[in-house]
Amino acid sequence: MQFAQRLNVIGESVTLAVNAQAAQLRRQGIDVVSFGAGEPDFDTPASIKQIAIDALLAGKTKYEPTAGTPEARRAIVDKLAQFNKLAYSPEQVIVSAGGKHSLYLAMMAVLNTGDEVILPAPYWVSYPAMVKLAGGVPVMVRGRPEKDFKITPEQLAAAITPRTRMFIINSPSNPGGHTYHPHELAALAEVIAPHAGIWVCSDEIYERLIFGEQKTCSWAALDFTRWKDRTITCNCLSKTYAMTGWRIGYTAGPRPLIDAMNKLQSQMTSNITSFCMPAIVEALTNSTLEKEVEKMRSAFEKRGEYMWRRLNAIPGFSCVRPTGAFYAFTGIGGALGRPLGKSKAPAREAVEFCRRVLDEVHVALVPGNDFGFCDHVRLSFATSMENISKGLDRLEGFLKL
Ligand code: PMP
Numbered sequence: 001m002q003f004a005q006r007l008n009v010i011g012e013s014v015t016l017a018v019n020a021q022a023a024q025l026r027r028q029g030i031d032v033v034s035f036g037a038g039e040p041d042f043d044t045p046a047s048i049k050q051i052a053i054d055a056l057l058a059g060k061t062k063y064e065p066t067a068g069t070p071e072a073r074r075a076i077v078d079k080l081a082q083f084n085k086l087a088y089s090p091e092q093v094i095v096s097a098g099g100k101h102s103l104y105l106a107m108m109a110v111l112n113t114g115d116e117v118i119l120p121a122p123y124w125v126s127y128p129a130m131v132k133l134a135g136g137v138p139v140m141v142r143g144r145p146e147k148d149f150k151i152t153p154e155q156l157a158a159a160i161t162p163r164t165r166m167f168i169i170n171s172p173s174n175p176g177g178h179t180y181h182p183h184e185l186a187a188l189a190e191v192i193a194p195h196a197g198i199w200v201c202s203d204e205i206y207e208r209l210i211f212g213e214q215k216t217c218s219w220a221a222l223d224f225t226r227w228k229d230r231t232i233t234c235n236c237l238s239k240t241y242a243m244t245g246w247r248i249g250y251t252a253g254p255r256p257l258i259d260a261m262n263k264l265q266s267q268m269t270s271n272i273t274s275f276c277m278p279a280i281v282e283a284l285t286n287s288t289l290e291k292e293v294e295k296m297r298s299a300f301e302k303r304g305e306y307m308w309r310r311l312n313a314i315p316g317f318s319c320v321r322p323t324g325a326f327y328a329f330t331g332i333g334g335a336l337g338r339p340l341g342k343s344k345a346p347a348r349e350a351v352e353f354c355r356r357v358l359d360e361v362h363v364a365l366v367p368g369n370d371f372g373f374c375d376h377v378r379l380s381f382a383t384s385m386e387n388i389s390k391g392l393d394r395l396e397g398f399l400k401l
């Protein structure tokens with residue numbers, strides 16, 4: 001069968017594929033420990049669920065404004081003002097079906113064929129695919145593990161060409177687990193600022209999952225007057241409130257950009273699920289939920305620290321300490337090319353390594369290839385301590401000489 005050529009430039013999302021593989025093995029009765037899922041293992045807070053149930057029972061089952069109800073947009077505006085120090089109006093906000101949809105619409109709205117998009121590597125798997133689907137060309141700038149994967153202003157400057165149209169920044173970052181401090185963001189901003197035609201797409205979905213003394217900030221908050229017309233601020237409820245399945249994302253930016261995204265969305269998906277709109281208001285305005293957000297954050301911090309220490313103790317592994325999100329992205333270079341597992345056969349790169357680990361010791365890892373690093377693997381620590389400990393025991397067993 002013949003399909004559109006645009007499908008030839010992308011592959012399936014590797015993160016979702018690993019989740020599916022692990023789920024399939026579980027259905028066969030195999031006890032898989034999955035470090036694949038990039039989603040909180042906690043349940044959505046009860047009051048958020050109740051508001052959606054009430055809305056459903058009250059008959060909130062019809063079309064809504066494409067960009068979101070006035071109440072949901074107002075709640076987002078207030079959250080952006082209070083938490084992010086960003087002064088947007090409701091017309092400068094659009095609600096979409098998850099962070100993924102928000103980012104995709106933004107790229108479809110601004111990119112033309114051949115436009116270059118600068119992506120710090122390691123990058124989240126879907127960025128290059130989205131850029132390519134929108135006709136753009138991903139330009140990778142490689143962060144070094146010795147620098148916690150953070151790119152430098154010099155590297156950024158060297159990647160800019162007359163065709164550069166967008167720079168994507170994700171802090172805290174998936175998969176690197178690193179977080180840019182406001183002064184590091186400010187140094188990158190100085191490089192972008194003179195190039196008036198470059199948009200900054202700031203993916204802030206892990207903003208509340210930040211560890212220890214680490215700080216970060218919204219890109220546009222570096223200097224709102226300077227950045228408000230050039231920044232696309234993307235966020236979602238998925239990670240902060242354990243709502244990955246709800247599919248709620250939002251974007252804030254200049255009115256013409258939001259209008260353009262609204263136009264696209266109105267022809268594609270219309271509004272997000274109607275009875276989820278009041279859940280946005282509940283999540284973003286009920287301050288008692290802060291306790292639950294903090295409970296999840298501190299659990300991720302403890303698990304991340306534990307996983308990082310154990311990974312670094314494995315000969316041949318080298319892992320940057322996570323300062324945000326819920327991923328450990330470890331180098332496995334020292335374990336490649338040497339005897340592994342029962343068969344003692346070596347693995348050459350991360351895809352092969354992960355396949356062997358899943359087959360032989362039933363631990364699901366995500367190979368780093370689609371994040372731009374074929375000698376790294378990603379482990380999500382959004383799973384219980386018990387699972388983390390069990391999975392790492394198995395991994396150590398697989399690596400024992
Ligand atoms: N950006 C990053 C960096 C992500 O890790 C993800 C994955 N959840 C998304 C965007 C998409 O989020 P959502 O699940 O809300 O679509």
Ligand code: GLU
Nearest residue numbers: 013015016036037038174
């Ligand atoms: N973003 C999450 C991850 O990286 C969820 C999966 C996906 O959307 O790709 O695992």
